Every structure is written in structure tokens, then in C-alpha cells.
Amino acid sequence: MSIYFDANAVQQRYRELDADRVMLIALSATDAYTEEAILLAREELERRGIHDARFGRKPSATSPMPASTTVAKEALPAFMKVLCVLLPGIAIFVALGYALSGRRSKGVEALFLMVVGWFLWFVAANLMRTL
Structure with missing residues (x-):
């Protein structure tokens, strides 16, 4: 099974997302996102000036989602x-x-x-x- 990965489309999508959502992707495990997608999310955060010590390690298949980066459900005004x-x-x-x-x-x-x-x-x- 081959999966086509369009890095330019992913980068554009990450530019449109808010920082919290990109952070969730950047700290995800590889079973949720591909390693390339996680690395692109980390690059986008770095481009925005957001640095995190957890970015230094390579994404793993068993890394749990950090509890501090949970995103609250957005509600309508x-x-x-x-x-x-x-x-x-x-x-x-x-x-x-x-x-x-x-x-x-x-x-x-x-x-x-x-x-x-x-x-x-x-x-x-x-x-x-x-x-």
C-alpha cells in the first residue's frame, strides 16, 4: 500500500491552523501522524518562534500525548x-x-x-x- 505525501499541502494546512493544534500534531505519536507530518509541524512551530524541548527527540510510535496540550472544544458565541x-x-x-x-x-x-x-x-x- 503506497501513501502519497504532499509536503507542500501539509505545510500550507499547518500555516492555517492555530498554534495549539499544530503543537498537538508536533507532539503526536507516529501511529497518529506520519513522521514527516510531525516534523513539518515542528518546523512550523519553530517558524512561529515556538520552541519546545520535546522537539529534540525523534517522534516515536509509543509516545503518549502530553496532558498539558489538550485543546478545549471550541463553542459558538x-x-x-x-x-x-x-x-x-x-x-x-x-x-x-x-x-x-x-x-x-x-x-x-x-x-x-x-x-x-x-x-x-x-x-x-x-x-x-x-x-
């Missing part, structure tokens, strides 16, 4: 949550915008809130019809 629930049609565009900007978790949250919004509008419409 409160006004966006309300907007997605009250105007569920807009949530599609919000989710698409977040997905295209690399913030997939925020996009998924917007789609979930869209479903909640449609459900609430459906319930409200049925209540209005029965009154």
Missing part, C-alpha cells in the same frame, strides 16, 4: 447560538463558514442548533394550530 435556534435557515451558512475556516466543531454545533431550532418552530406551529 452565545449570540450565534440564539441566532441558529431562532433563524435555523441561517445556521447552514454559519456552519459552512466555520467549516471552511477550519473550525469544524463550531460548524457541527451550528448544525445541531439548527435542528433544535427547526424542532422548536415545528412544536410552536403545532401549538398555534391547536389553539
